[in-house]
Amino acid sequence: MRVLVVGGGGREHALVWKLAQSSQVQEIFCAPGNAGIASLARCIPIEAEEKEKLLDFASSQKIQLTVVGPEAPLLDGLTDLFRENGLAVFGPSGAGALLEGSKIWAKDFMVRNGIPTAAFKVFSSPGDAFRYLQEASYPLVVKADGLAAGKGVVVAQDYREAALAVERIMEKKEFGASAGEKIVVEEFLEGEEISVFAVTDGSSYVVFPAAQDHKAVFEGDIGPNTGGMGAYSPPPVLTSDLADEVNKQIFEAVLAGFQAEGIDYRGVIYGGLILTSKGLKVLEFNARFGDPETQVLLPRLQSDLFPILYHAATGNLSSLAPPVWYNDAAVCVVMASGGYPGKYEKNKKISGLEKAGEVENTFVFHAGTALEDDRIVTAGGRVLNLTAWDLSLADAVKRAYSLTKIITFEGVHYRRDIAYRALHP
Numbered sequence: 104m105r106v107l108v109v110g111g112g113g114r115e116h117a118l119v120w121k122l123a124q125s126s127q128v129q130e131i132f133c134a135p136g137n138a139g140i141a142s143l144a145r146c147i148p149i150e151a152e153e154k155e156k157l158l159d160f161a162s163s164q165k166i167q168l169t170v171v172g173p174e175a176p177l178l179d180g181l182t183d184l185f186r187e188n189g190l191a192v193f194g195p196s197g198a199g200a201l202l203e204g205s206k207i208w209a210k211d212f213m214v215r216n217g218i219p220t221a222a223f224k225v226f227s228s229p230g231d232a233f234r235y236l237q238e239a240s241y242p243l244v245v246k247a248d249g250l251a252a253g254k255g256v257v258v259a260q261d262y263r264e265a266a267l268a269v270e271r272i273m274e275k276k277e278f279g280a281s282a283g284e285k286i287v288v289e290e291f292l293e294g295e296e297i298s299v300f301a302v303t304d305g306s307s308y309v310v311f312p313a314a315q316d317h318k319a320v321f322e323g324d325i326g327p328n329t330g331g332m333g334a335y336s337p338p339p340v341l342t343s344d345l346a347d348e349v350n351k352q353i354f355e356a357v358l359a360g361f362q363a364e365g366i367d368y369r370g371v372i373y374g375g376l377i378l379t380s381k382g383l384k385v386l387e388f389n390a391r392f393g394d395p396e397t398q399v400l401l402p403r404l405q406s407d408l409f410p411i412l413y414h415a416a417t418g419n420l421s422s423l424a425p426p427v428w429y430n431d432a433a434v435c436v437v438m439a440s441g442g443y444p445g446k447y448e449k450n451k452k453i454s455g456l457e458k459a460g461e462v463e464n465t466f467v468f469h470a471g472t473a474l475e476d477d478r479i480v481t482a483g484g485r486v487l488n489l490t491a492w493d494l495s496l497a498d499a500v501k502r503a504y505s506l507t508k509i510i511t512f513e514g515v516h517y518r519r520d521i522a523y524r525a526l527h528p
Contacts, residue, residue, distance in 0.1 A: 107161055108133045109151050110172030113470035113488040114394035119144045121401040125409040138479045139469025154181045161190055168413050174391050178204040193416040195390050199368035203390040206246050206287045216360035219384045223289035229273045236265045242291040247272045249282035256328055294379040295340045298396050301354045301372045302411055304420040308354055313341045314396040322520045329444045333521035335434045336399040369415050398468050398488045399433035432496040434503040436489045436521050441514030443484035451481040455510040465491040481512055496525055
């Protein structure tokens with residue numbers, strides 16, 4: 104099979120890495136890819152948002168499965184275009200991608216389908232939001248409505264912080280024009296967060312293990328949210344009883360809602376959940392594999408990834424045997440550029456990658472890298488995903504952090520407490 108992976112981050116590197124291990128995959132292309140992906144796939148200079156060019160490439164190259172990694176092309180209807188032209192593609196339709204693309208649509212969808220979530224209010228006017236916030240109880244959460252690269256969520260402890268969030272989102276449009284047209288203000292939920300994943304063909308679904316990510320930029324979950332500073336799997340807080348509850352209350356309810364509303368959804372349902380004193384609730388949904396969660400899930404997958412994605416894309420997932428998973432724990436530490444998630448510099452030379460590749464049970468997934476004059480340099484906020492796996496979580500953590508002593512670049516920043524909730528409850 105000839106496979107095209109759309110995207111160029113750490114998640115896409117992990118997908119390419121796992122697909123390259125399949126006996127059913129003969130050739131992999133990646134658009135646009137990155138410096139790390141280039142060692143496993145043929146990188147094509149087409150951006151993820153250039154859907155007509157992607158269609159032309161997939162058609163001319165007789166691509167038999169396209170896997171869409173990022174959320175923006177999903178929301179823009181890339182999969183709809185491919186399916187209209189008879190191409191197998193893994194990823195929900197544009198209508199299905201609203202589950203992530205609009206916080207307001209997702210909250211209304213959850214209410215319609217009885218999916219537990221935080222109480223909320225929607226505002227399209229900054230003035231109305233400011234007036235509401237003056238009388239509100241704190242802490243509370245302010246969310247940009249549209250895509251904001253995982254950064255459009257602010258937990259406000261008081262009116263000043265909430266008002267500043269509204270100003271940044273709605274007036275200054277710091278997270279994008281469309282993301283700032285409306286906001287969601289919702290109650291603050293307290294508890295432990297987990298990320299759960301199911302691959303679906305629209306009727307059947309396959310559950311992946313849970314993970315826990317670390318969104319804040321600094322240790323102890325301090326500072327602004329990022330796209331993710333690290334992750335680990337499995338989180339011990341998700342017991343087998345809770346996992347059954349997730350399947351019934353979340354995945355089955357979401358699929359029933361899609362079917363009732365005629366939404367074509369062939370891809371990943373990613374639930375960001377929180378375990379509160381009042382039970383399980385959904386913080387948000389994403390319409391694609393998580394980043395950096397994918398980097399800790401795929402090393403734990405013993406089965407071939409390709410048939411799972413292909414049968415989901417072609418509507419035949421129920422014919423597959425359940426996937427088999429390793430018992431190992433996996434950890435990912437994100438190496439970021441100094442200043443991220445704010446302003447940061449690029450083109451910093453990365454040293455130590457070759458030596459790091461010699462460390463057993465580890466892999467360095469590239470997120471924001473580029474090849475420049477035969478050397479690999481930084482090209483994004485999140486640069487590298489240092490991933491390791493071992494029988495125990497503590498050993499996996501040690502193994503992942505051992506790579507930070509080998510790899511370096513100017514201004515590097517990473518959190519030193521990934522998986523702390525599990526190791527030091």
